[in-house]
Amino acid sequence: MSYPSYGPEGNPYPPQAGPAPAYPQPAPVPPPTSAPPPLGLSPTSGPPPFGLPPADSPMGITTLLLAVACFLLLVLAGAGFGLYVNERGTVSDTRAQLQERDAQAAEAERRVKDMEAARAAAEDELSDVTEQRDVLMPCMRRAQEIFDALRGDDDDKLATALELGDAACAKAEDVVDS
Structure with missing residues (x-):
């Protein structure tokens, strides 16, 4: 592999005809001073080091409005999240109370x-x-009649009371024993 030579005899680009163009020269820059600026004055270039941008600047007002809007959105998002978490806790408590x-x-x-x-029993x-x-009850009443007849020493009453008492007590015995 060979490289092209760039000399007067082998120059692939021919030299330009005419004088070189003249470019404007910059103004001479004064040498920097080594003295610091007076106290209380800030440099005039660059953003301010602290605090808000100047109020008369449209960029400063826009930035301030965007910052306030972002802050409000952040506060609203936090409040919404807090309400969501609180509501979930309330729902869980309510579910537990309902189950109880x-x-x-x-x-x-x-x-x-x-x-x-x-x-019912x-x-x-x-x-x-x-x-x-x-x-x-009829059996007990007949028994009372029997006792009354015995006290009165009345044999006819006693015989009738014994007969009626025997029938009433036999009926009671059938009902109670069944």
């Missing part, structure tokens, strides 16, 4: 059923006792 109330309601229903069964027993009482 459901358990209490089921327990109350069970007790009501037990009480209804006990009431007591009603059945009461009806049995009432029936037995109704059957035993």
